[in-house]
Amino acid sequence: MSKKSIFSLLAILIVLGVYTYEHFLKEEEQVEIITEGKAVKNNTNEYFLPTSTTGQIVHHEGFSLSYSEPHEQAEWVAYELKKGHLTNTNFKRPYFEIDKAVKTGAASWRNYKNSGFDRGHLCPAGDRKYSQNAHDETFLTSNISPQVHDFNSGIWNTLEQKVRYWASKYDGVFVVTGGVLKGQMKTIGNEKVSVPNQFYKVLIDNNTGKTKMIAFLMPHENSSKPLYEFVVSVDEVEALTGIDFFPELDDTIENKLEASSSYKDWSFN
DNA sequence: CTGGCCGAC
DNA sequence: GTCGGCCAG
Numbered sequence: 001m002s003k004k005s006i007f008s009l010l011a012i013l014i015v016l017g018v019y020t021y022e023h024f025l026k027e028e029e030q031v032e033i034i035t036e037g038k039a040v041k042n043n044t045n046e047y048f049l050p051t052s053t054t055g056q057i058v059h060h061e062g063f064s065l066s067y068s069e070p071h072e073q074a075e076w077v078a079y080e081l082k083k084g085h086l087t088n089t090n091f092k093r094p095y096f097e098i099d100k101a102v103k104t105g106a107a108s109w110r111n112y113k114n115s116g117f118d119r120g121h122l123c124p125a126g127d128r129k130y131s132q133n134a135h136d137e138t139f140l141t142s143n144i145s146p147q148v149h150d151f152n153s154g155i156w157n158t159l160e161q162k163v164r165y166w167a168s169k170y171d172g173v174f175v176v177t178g179g180v181l182k183g184q185m186k187t188i189g190n191e192k193v194s195v196p197n198q199f200y201k202v203l204i205d206n207n208t209g210k211t212k213m214i215a216f217l218m219p220h221e222n223s224s225k226p227l228y229e230f231v232v233s234v235d236e237v238e239a240l241t242g243i244d245f246f247p248e249l250d251d252t253i254e255n256k257l258e259a260s261s262s263y264k265d266w267s268f269n
Numbered sequence: 270c271t272g273g274c275c276g277a278c
Numbered sequence: 279g280t281c282g283g284c285c286a287g
Binding site: 149152153 | 279280281282286287
């Protein structure tokens with residue numbers, strides 16, 4: 001074989017290699033197919049996206065979010081927590097990182113340094129332990145909100161554990177969570193990250209045949225009250241935040257379920 | 270589980 | 279800047 005043909009062969013191999021590599025990268029990034037106002041994950045048919053009041057929705061492997069640039073945090077983070085997602089694996093805690101997928105620039109973790117506030121996960125690390133990547137993604141600053149430590153490790157943690165219990169019991173729930181980014185708020189850091197005065201969590205179970213919802217609204221302080229004392233209607237959270245949580249749902253079902261603040265279908269044992 | 274802080278490299 | 283170890287609710 002001549003030197004020239006060896007060179008040609010090498011060139012072809014390199015081009016082929018780069019092409020395969022880029023194709024692989026694209027497949028890694030494009031875990032989901034996005035249509036207007038709704039993300040249809042190809043591994044589930046139970047994925048609901050709320051509306052965005054900010055116009056900036058970002059998708060990751062383990063969750064989607066709507067980023068509020070003025071408040072330097074997500075107005076909501078949404079993800080499906082399936083029974084199969086729950087594992088005992090103990091991943092090492094990674095460092096918090098700025099989310100480069102947020103085009104307007106996600107907050108730096110430095111804002112939280114010496115602020116007296118926790119870097120509180122919206123999608124808990126404990127909900128994404130089915131893979132190293134999904135776990136580490138929860139440490140992106142787009143998934144973080146300033147939280148009082150006693151609240152974060154207290155009743156908010158209790159609620160997150162209850163969500164995992166329900167995910168196990170009902171074989172999966174869809175979760176939307178965030179701080180209420182309204183009214184007068186304290187801010188921290190150079191980027192003035194807002195400290196929400198309330199946090200909410202909205203759940204829908206569309207797996208067990210009969211669709212059911214529940215919503216929680218909590219003041220940003222620890223409490224020894226039982227969780228069901230914080231149950232409100234989805235309508236109330238929508239009125240407070242301006243977010244429409246389940247726009248794809250059949251209107252008749254949506255209106256009925258979102259108006260209810262009953263928690264009889266959810267086991268608090 | 271939820272986190273912070275501190276010192277070594 | 280990053281990592282490991284140790285601390286607390």
